[in-house]
Amino acid sequence: MxxxxxxxxxxxxxxxxxxxxxxxxxxxxxxxxxxxxxxxxxxxxxxxxxxxxxxxxxxxxxxxxxxxxxxxxxxxxxxxxxxxxxxxxxxxxxxxxxxxxxxxxxxxxxxxxxxxxxxxxxxxxxxxxxxxxxxxxxxxxxxxxxxxxxxxxxxMELSNFEKEFGPLIIKEKSDIFKEMINKQITNLSKALSLTTNSESIKKIKNRIEVLERVIR
Ligand SMILES: C[S@@+](CC[C@H](N)C(=O)[O-])C[C@H]1O[C@@H](n2cnc3c(N)ncnc32)[C@H](O)[C@@H]1O
Structure with a gap:
């Protein structure tokens, strides 16, 4: 198969x-x-x-x-x-x-x-x-x-986020999609806990926020 x-x-x-x-x-x-x-x-x-x-x-x-x-x-x-x-x-x-x-x-x-x-x-x-x-x-x-x-x-018109993850994939919000995004959020949260640089902290927090929004 x-x-x-x-x-x-x-x-x-x-x-x-x-x-x-x-x-x-x-x-x-x-x-x-x-x-x-x-x-x-x-x-x-x-x-x-x-x-x-x-x-x-x-x-x-x-x-x-x-x-x-x-x-x-x-x-x-x-x-x-x-x-x-x-x-x-x-x-x-x-x-x-x-x-x-x-x-x-x-x-x-x-x-x-x-x-x-x-x-x-x-x-x-x-x-x-x-x-x-x-x-x-x-x-x-x-x-x-x-x-x-x-x-x-x-x-077609696409936002940056739709270019990255796919407009129809985002719209469908399948369990696999939520799982993938949640894994990214977990990895970013781990990175956040190890970071002291304020610029990096801002960037990571921003990315987490965007990812959380996309699976809502
Ligand atoms: C990872 S394999 C993917 C095989 C199959 N399409 C799949 O998805 O299971 C990538 C294949 O693309 C071939 N490839 C890489 N660059 C290429 C090119 N410029 N033109 C044609 N084939 C290429 C490689 O030799 C390799 O066999």
């Missing part, structure tokens, strides 16, 4: 035509999407030979060589006009930005993204490039929290 992260992402790929999964590593996401007829074809790309060879072996084992095409490429430079949905999962936000900046996305209707970090910068970039968040999920896997975001063409 694929991971919770990949399973959740696959739900937002269902019904599109051709998927490009960038940074595919093992290739599990495109393989799962094809096995379940979520798309008719997929590209499984990675910029390193080792991970791509893992994907190639898994594609062969799944007997999907005609439908899942492995590609050795940096980012999404290989995109063609048949690709209508792109997934980028498990990379840092800045790396995802650098990939999207160079990608020929004209025919892409939907992006499915899980950034491991720097979500604030990533959402800011997506907003400035006329992508609009249509769905979000906060996923907990192996004690880590992952923000899944799904985007289509359009405009």
């Amino acid at each position: 694929i991971s919770k992260r990949l399973l959740s992402a696959s739900e937002y790929i269902k019904g599109y035509n051709v998927l490009a999964d960038c940074g595919t590593d093992h290739g599990y996401l495109p393989i799962f999407c094809l096995e379940n007829n979520y798309v008719t074809k997929a590209y499984a790309s990675d910029n390193k030979e080792g991970p791509l060879n893992n994907a190639i072996a898994n594609i062969k084992q799944a007997d999907l060589e005609k439908a899942v095409i492995p590609v050795l490429a940096d980012g999404l430079s290989y995109l063609n006009e048949e690709v209508d949905v792109v997934s980028i999962l498990g990379m840092g936000g800045r790396l995802i930005i650098s990939i999207l900046e160079k990608a020929p996305l004209d025919n892409v209707k939907r992006l499915v993204i899980i950034a491991n970090s720097e979500n604030e910068q990533l959402r800011d970039f997506l907003k400035r490039n006329d992508w609009k968040i249509v769905a979000e999920e906060l996923i907990k896997e192996k004690a880590k929290y992952y923000q899944l975001q799904v985007l289509e063409r359009g405009k």
